[in-house]
Amino acid sequence: xxxxxxxxxxxxxxxxxxxxxxxxxxxxxxxxxxxxxxxxxxxxxxxxxxxxxxxxxxxxxxxxxxxxxxxxxxxxxxxxxxxxxxxxxxxxxxxxxxxxxxxxxxxxxxxxxxxxxxxxxxxxxxxxxxxxxxxxxxxxxxxxxxxxxxxxxxxxxxxxxxxxxxxxxxxxxxxxxxxxxxxxxxxxxxxxxxxxxxxxxxxxxxxxxxxxxxxxxxxxxxxxxxxxxxxxxxxxxxxxxxxxxxxxxxxxxxxxxxxxxxxxxxxxxxxxxxxxxxxxxxxxxxxxxxxxxxxxxxxxxxxxxxxxxxxxxxxxxxx
Amino acid sequence: xxxxxxxxxxxxxxxxxxxxxxxxxxxxxxxxxxxxxxxxxxxxxxxxxxxxxxxxxxxxxxxxxxxxxxxxxxxxxxxxxxxxxxxxxxxxxxxxxxxxxxxxxxxxxxxxxxxxxxxxxxxxxxxxxxxxxxxxxxxxxxxxxxxxxxxxxxxxxxxxxxxxxxxxxxxxxxxxxxxxxxxxxxxxxxxxxxxxxxxxxxxxxxxxxxxxxxxxxxxxxxxxxxxxxxxxxxxxxxxxxxxxxxxxxxxxxxxxxxxxxxxxxxxxxxxxxxxxxxxxxxxxxxxxxxxxxxxxxxxxxxxxxxxxxxxxxxxxxxxxxxxxxxxxxxxxxxxxxxxxxxxxx
Numbered sequence: 001x002x003x004x005x006x007x008x009x010x011x012x013x014x015x016x017x018x019x020x021x022x023x024x025x026x027x028x029x030x031x032x033x034x035x036x037x038x039x040x041x042x043x044x045x046x047x048x049x050x051x052x053x054x055x056x057x058x059x060x061x062x063x064x065x066x067x068x069x070x071x072x073x074x075x076x077x078x079x080x081x082x083x084x085x086x087x088x089x090x091x092x093x094x095x096x097x098x099x100x101x102x103x104x105x106x107x108x109x110x111x112x113x114x115x116x117x118x119x120x121x122x123x124x125x126x127x128x129x130x131x132x133x134x135x136x137x138x139x140x141x142x143x144x145x146x147x148x149x150x151x152x153x154x155x156x157x158x159x160x161x162x163x164x165x166x167x168x169x170x171x172x173x174x175x176x177x178x179x180x181x182x183x184x185x186x187x188x189x190x191x192x193x194x195x196x197x198x199x200x201x202x203x204x205x206x207x208x209x210x211x212x213x214x215x216x217x218x219x220x221x222x223x224x225x226x227x228x229x230x231x232x233x234x235x236x237x238x239x240x241x242x243x244x245x246x247x248x249x250x251x252x253x254x255x256x257x258x259x260x261x262x263x264x265x266x267x268x269x270x271x272x273x274x275x276x277x278x279x280x281x282x283x284x285x286x287x288x289x290x291x292x293x294x295x296x297x298x299x300x301x302x303x304x305x306x307x308x309x310x311x312x313x314x315x316x317x318x319x
Numbered sequence: 320x321x322x323x324x325x326x327x328x329x330x331x332x333x334x335x336x337x338x339x340x341x342x343x344x345x346x347x348x349x350x351x352x353x354x355x356x357x358x359x360x361x362x363x364x365x366x367x368x369x370x371x372x373x374x375x376x377x378x379x380x381x382x383x384x385x386x387x388x389x390x391x392x393x394x395x396x397x398x399x400x401x402x403x404x405x406x407x408x409x410x411x412x413x414x415x416x417x418x419x420x421x422x423x424x425x426x427x428x429x430x431x432x433x434x435x436x437x438x439x440x441x442x443x444x445x446x447x448x449x450x451x452x453x454x455x456x457x458x459x460x461x462x463x464x465x466x467x468x469x470x471x472x473x474x475x476x477x478x479x480x481x482x483x484x485x486x487x488x489x490x491x492x493x494x495x496x497x498x499x500x501x502x503x504x505x506x507x508x509x510x511x512x513x514x515x516x517x518x519x520x521x522x523x524x525x526x527x528x529x530x531x532x533x534x535x536x537x538x539x540x541x542x543x544x545x546x547x548x549x550x551x552x553x554x555x556x557x558x559x560x561x562x563x564x565x566x567x568x569x570x571x572x573x574x575x576x577x578x579x580x581x582x583x584x585x586x587x588x589x590x591x592x593x594x595x596x597x598x599x600x601x602x603x604x605x606x607x608x609x610x611x612x613x614x615x616x617x618x619x620x621x622x623x624x625x626x627x628x629x630x631x632x633x634x635x636x637x638x639x640x641x642x643x644x645x646x647x648x649x650x651x652x653x654x655x656x657x658x659x660x661x662x663x664x
Contacts, residue, residue: 144421155430234423236423
């Protein structure tokens with residue numbers, strides 16, 4: 001029996017980095033530690049970090065899902081078309097959007113797990129395809145005027161200052177942590193990620209497992225799309241465009257191997273906190289967008305290089 | 320350009336004589352800090368607006384800092400929302416935004432206003448006006464349609480097909496101008512033989528606009544003119560026509576910067592285009608924002624004030640957006656082969 005919470009060397013490193021970033025931010029900007037700013041810090045990227053939690057499963061499973069940003073866009077655009085244009089009740093539209101997410105994830109999963117195509121190719125196709133449908137739905141328009149309660153869910157605190165998005169993130173993190181680190185589903189995810197052949201021989205229904213993970217990815221991406229629609233109160237065809245790369249960046253920075261089989265949700269959680277607080281700290285210091293992007297890029301490069309250099313120095317090899 | 324300025328100064332001095340009630344802003348007060356937020360970084364006109372803002376900021380001896388902060392082009396909407404939200408956290412005095420996020424910026428702008436930040440839009444307003452104190456309009460949006468229709472009429476000799484190459488579908492200014500062009504075309508018999516066949520969007524990215532311009536040529540064989548009411552689009556379209564050797568058949572016009580358009584105007588690819596001065600726009604916007612942030616202006620309709628070298632202005636109801644207020648800068652300058660070289664310097 002492991003201790004409930006263990007930190008590997010990479011997580012320890014991330015924790016130190018995070019502490020440094022928080023200390024520097026708090027020192028440089030008096031506003032940083034205010035409750036309001038801490039909530040905003042999450043809110044500004046809430047859709048990405050929620051999807052990153054499920055992306056962790058996808059990548060540990062030795063797959064990739066490039067279609068999540070497009071699925072967010074498709075879900076948001078479908079919602080806008082149904083509510084803003086067709087006048088459908090918003091709760092029904094939300095439910096249909098989540099179904100679209102499940103279906104989109106199912107399509108990805110079937111082509112990867114049953115047909116046997118590489119997930120890079122499959123989700124690159126649906127990355128284009130789902131975005132295409134989203135753009136067809138709204139064309140070049142911007143649709144808003146959603147019900148007030150819907151916008152409030154995205155913009156106002158639900159429990160005290162905590163928004164629906166933030167609560168969803170916290171809850172999802174706890175559930176997925178237990179699933180990945182404590183449940184059979186999580187163990188299978190790692191085993192399949194290390195070697196699908198071995199998992200097949202061990203009697204695991206690997207195809208079903210992969211399809212479930214892709215469906216979860218689609219579902220959560222669709223949910224994130226709805227959160228985005230509520231947060232900004234208006235939708236257009238480019239919602240979520242480019243988000244997939246930010247999401248994958250956070251997961252890799254969290255120490256998840258792009259080849260699958262290793263990584264933890266704790267690491268991803270820490271990486272999310274680092275990226276968000278770093279960006280927020282720079283924004284409070286009035287650092288422009290280009291430099292912010294550059295710093296996050298350097299951080300990712302370091303996250304790839306440091307473990308390899310460390311391994312070389314200690315004479316080991318890394319997977 | 321000098322002529323325009325002279326004219327503006329003349330008009331301004333007339334206005335001063337007529338209306339002696341204009342408020343002169345007291346310099347040296349603390350705005351609490353101001354952020355000039357362009358659609359995104361790396362566009363010449365926004366850099367010019369920044370120059371003008373800096374000039375006004377220096378003149379006003381604002382004790383608060385002036386920051387020029389913008390998102391990257393590929394992250395424009397989320398980036399503008401982020402900067403607006405952070406500005407509210409920082410508690411700056413005013414944010415001056417050229418809005419590229421449509422109504423998506425409204426929740427963040429409203430939150431900023433609730434935190435005591437004055438939100439002044441310029442160049443492109445918040446369509447629903449929610450969260451916006453006042454819009455500093457470069458030109459009367461109705462007049463823009465008339466100017467574009469006139470240029471099209473001149474260049475095309477009064478008849479033929481033309482298409483519009485716009486920026487993003489959500490840019491309120493672009494949409495308002497296109498709409499006003501449509502109104503002019505349909506309401507005035509003079510333009511009845513001008514046929515608008517297509518509207519496409521290049522998202523103010525050079526390469527995308529370039530490709531969209533070429534696609535227009537392919538899909539409309541009888542096209543005689545591409546009208547681009549964006550400085551990025553007009554330059555990309557002119558370059559595309561020049562590169563393909565199409566300048567004889569298809570002309571380019573719209574809103575452009577003399578410095579970027581001078582070669583295309585002189586070689587005939589873009590015989591006429593129009594624009595206002597972005598330095599002046601940044602300058603005037605900074606005066607408005609400073610006045611509001613220091614409490615010297617209340618932002619009520621009918622309020623008059625003096626904006627330094629540019630003269631007197633009045634806050635008025637925005638005819639294009641219900642419930643919104645604007646300060647109208649104006650006027651247009653139309654550039655052609657006779658005046659473009661002087662203006663480009």
